[in-house]
Amino acid sequence: MPNEQAAKLLIIPQMLPDSQIDVVMKDICEHIGLACNFDVFPARVPNAMAYMIDGKRVIMYNPQFIAELQHDHENPSWATLSVLVHEIGHHLLGHMFVNDGNFPARELEADRFSGFLLYRMGSTLNEAEENIRTMAQENETPSHPARSRRL
Numbered sequence: 001m002p003n004e005q006a007a008k009l010l011i012i013p014q015m016l017p018d019s020q021i022d023v024v025m026k027d028i029c030e031h032i033g034l035a036c037n038f039d040v041f042p043a044r045v046p047n048a049m050a051y052m053i054d055g056k057r058v059i060m061y062n063p064q065f066i067a068e069l070q071h072d073h074e075n076p077s078w079a080t081l082s083v084l085v086h087e088i089g090h091h092l093l094g095h096m097f098v099n100d101g102n103f104p105a106r107e108l109e110a111d112r113f114s115g116f117l118l119y120r121m122g123s124t125l126n127e128a129e130e131n132i133r134t135m136a137q138e139n140e141t142p143s144h145p146a147r148s149r150r151l
Protein backbone atom coordinates (compact mmCIF):
# COMPACT_ATOMS: atom_id res chain seq x y z
CA MET A 1 0.00 0.00 0.00
CA PRO A 2 1.46 3.40 -0.98
CA ASN A 3 2.26 5.83 1.83
CA GLU A 4 0.07 8.85 2.45
CA GLN A 5 1.97 11.23 0.16
CA ALA A 6 2.06 8.69 -2.68
CA ALA A 7 -1.65 7.97 -2.17
CA LYS A 8 -2.49 11.68 -2.44
CA LEU A 9 -0.86 11.80 -5.86
CA LEU A 10 -3.26 9.12 -7.12
CA ILE A 11 -6.24 11.50 -6.78
CA ILE A 12 -7.26 13.01 -10.12
CA PRO A 13 -7.41 16.68 -9.09
CA GLN A 14 -9.17 18.07 -12.15
CA MET A 15 -12.04 15.61 -11.80
CA LEU A 16 -14.88 16.32 -9.40
CA PRO A 17 -16.27 13.36 -7.48
CA ASP A 18 -19.32 11.96 -9.22
CA SER A 19 -22.40 13.46 -7.55
CA GLN A 20 -24.09 10.07 -7.80
CA ILE A 21 -21.31 8.55 -5.70
CA ASP A 22 -22.15 11.01 -2.91
CA VAL A 23 -25.80 9.95 -3.02
CA VAL A 24 -24.79 6.29 -2.90
CA MET A 25 -22.41 6.89 0.02
CA LYS A 26 -25.16 8.70 1.97
CA ASP A 27 -27.56 5.83 1.33
CA ILE A 28 -25.01 3.27 2.53
CA CYS A 29 -24.20 5.30 5.67
CA GLU A 30 -27.92 5.61 6.48
CA HIS A 31 -28.20 1.83 6.43
CA ILE A 32 -25.28 1.54 8.84
CA GLY A 33 -26.50 4.42 11.01
CA LEU A 34 -23.18 6.13 10.59
CA ALA A 35 -22.19 9.77 10.10
CA CYS A 36 -20.87 9.77 6.56
CA ASN A 37 -17.36 11.05 7.23
CA PHE A 38 -15.65 9.67 4.16
CA ASP A 39 -14.00 11.73 1.43
CA VAL A 40 -14.49 10.01 -1.91
CA PHE A 41 -12.28 10.87 -4.88
CA PRO A 42 -11.82 9.67 -8.44
CA ALA A 43 -8.25 8.38 -8.62
CA ARG A 44 -5.72 6.41 -10.62
CA VAL A 45 -6.28 3.14 -8.75
CA PRO A 46 -7.07 -0.30 -10.22
CA ASN A 47 -10.65 -0.33 -8.89
CA ALA A 48 -11.13 1.17 -5.42
CA MET A 49 -9.00 1.64 -2.30
CA ALA A 50 -9.36 2.89 1.25
CA TYR A 51 -6.75 5.20 2.78
CA MET A 52 -6.21 7.57 5.64
CA ILE A 53 -4.98 10.93 4.34
CA ASP A 54 -4.36 13.88 6.68
CA GLY A 55 -6.27 12.04 9.38
CA LYS A 56 -9.38 11.65 7.20
CA ARG A 57 -11.07 8.54 5.89
CA VAL A 58 -10.62 8.49 2.14
CA ILE A 59 -12.04 6.17 -0.49
CA MET A 60 -10.56 6.38 -3.96
CA TYR A 61 -12.22 4.87 -6.99
CA ASN A 62 -11.31 4.41 -10.61
CA PRO A 63 -13.99 6.34 -12.55
CA GLN A 64 -13.94 3.99 -15.57
CA PHE A 65 -14.23 0.96 -13.32
CA ILE A 66 -17.29 2.39 -11.55
CA ALA A 67 -18.81 3.48 -14.88
CA GLU A 68 -18.50 -0.10 -16.13
CA LEU A 69 -20.09 -1.51 -12.98
CA GLN A 70 -22.97 0.90 -13.45
CA HIS A 71 -23.52 -0.29 -17.03
CA ASP A 72 -26.32 2.08 -17.96
CA HIS A 73 -28.28 1.76 -14.74
CA GLU A 74 -29.72 5.00 -13.47
CA ASN A 75 -29.71 3.70 -9.94
CA PRO A 76 -26.51 2.47 -8.36
CA SER A 77 -25.93 -1.17 -9.27
CA TRP A 78 -25.39 -3.76 -6.55
CA ALA A 79 -21.88 -4.17 -7.95
CA THR A 80 -21.13 -0.49 -7.29
CA LEU A 81 -22.58 -0.75 -3.78
CA SER A 82 -20.55 -3.88 -3.16
CA VAL A 83 -17.28 -2.09 -4.01
CA LEU A 84 -18.02 0.99 -1.90
CA VAL A 85 -19.29 -1.00 1.09
CA HIS A 86 -16.18 -3.19 0.91
CA GLU A 87 -13.96 -0.08 1.15
CA ILE A 88 -16.09 1.37 3.98
CA GLY A 89 -15.62 -2.00 5.67
CA HIS A 90 -11.83 -1.62 5.54
CA HIS A 91 -12.22 1.70 7.39
CA LEU A 92 -14.74 0.49 9.99
CA LEU A 93 -12.74 -2.66 10.66
CA GLY A 94 -9.67 -0.56 11.45
CA HIS A 95 -7.61 -2.06 8.64
CA MET A 96 -5.82 1.24 8.10
CA PHE A 97 -4.10 0.66 11.45
CA VAL A 98 -3.28 -3.04 11.12
CA ASN A 99 0.23 -3.97 10.06
CA ASP A 100 0.17 -7.75 10.28
CA GLY A 101 0.70 -8.17 6.53
CA ASN A 102 -2.18 -10.64 6.33
CA PHE A 103 -3.91 -8.88 3.44
CA PRO A 104 -6.10 -11.81 2.30
CA ALA A 105 -7.62 -12.09 5.80
CA ARG A 106 -8.45 -8.35 5.80
CA GLU A 107 -10.06 -8.71 2.36
CA LEU A 108 -12.32 -11.50 3.60
CA GLU A 109 -13.40 -9.34 6.55
CA ALA A 110 -14.29 -6.48 4.21
CA ASP A 111 -16.10 -8.89 1.86
CA ARG A 112 -18.08 -10.31 4.76
CA PHE A 113 -19.21 -6.83 5.81
CA SER A 114 -20.11 -5.99 2.22
CA GLY A 115 -22.19 -9.15 1.78
CA PHE A 116 -23.97 -8.60 5.09
CA LEU A 117 -24.83 -4.97 4.41
CA LEU A 118 -25.97 -5.56 0.83
CA TYR A 119 -28.37 -8.18 2.19
CA ARG A 120 -29.64 -5.65 4.74
CA MET A 121 -30.09 -3.16 1.88
CA GLY A 122 -32.26 -5.66 0.00
CA SER A 123 -29.97 -7.48 -2.41
CA THR A 124 -30.30 -11.13 -3.24
CA LEU A 125 -27.30 -13.41 -2.65
CA ASN A 126 -26.75 -13.45 -6.40
CA GLU A 127 -26.71 -9.64 -6.60
CA ALA A 128 -24.37 -9.37 -3.61
CA GLU A 129 -21.94 -11.80 -5.26
CA GLU A 130 -21.99 -10.23 -8.73
CA ASN A 131 -18.95 -8.01 -8.29
CA ILE A 132 -16.79 -10.72 -6.71
CA ARG A 133 -17.77 -13.19 -9.42
CA THR A 134 -16.61 -10.85 -12.17
CA MET A 135 -13.69 -9.04 -10.48
CA ALA A 136 -12.02 -11.48 -8.12
CA GLN A 137 -9.06 -13.53 -9.33
CA GLU A 138 -9.60 -17.25 -9.46
CA ASN A 139 -6.43 -17.97 -7.48
CA GLU A 140 -5.14 -16.38 -4.30
CA THR A 141 -2.62 -13.51 -4.74
CA PRO A 142 -0.41 -11.91 -2.07
CA SER A 143 -3.10 -9.26 -1.56
CA HIS A 144 -6.39 -11.07 -2.26
CA PRO A 145 -7.92 -14.47 -1.49
CA ALA A 146 -9.14 -16.72 -4.28
CA ARG A 147 -12.56 -16.00 -5.73
CA SER A 148 -14.13 -19.11 -4.18
CA ARG A 149 -13.15 -17.97 -0.67
CA ARG A 150 -14.34 -14.42 -1.26
CA LEU A 151 -17.72 -15.69 -2.49
Ligand SMILES: [Zn+2]
Pocket (backbone or CB within 6 Å): 086, 090, 106, 107, 110
Ligand atom coordinates in the same frame (compact mmCIF):
# COMPACT_ATOMS: atom_id res chain seq x y z
ZN1 LIG B 1 -10.24 -4.68 -0.08
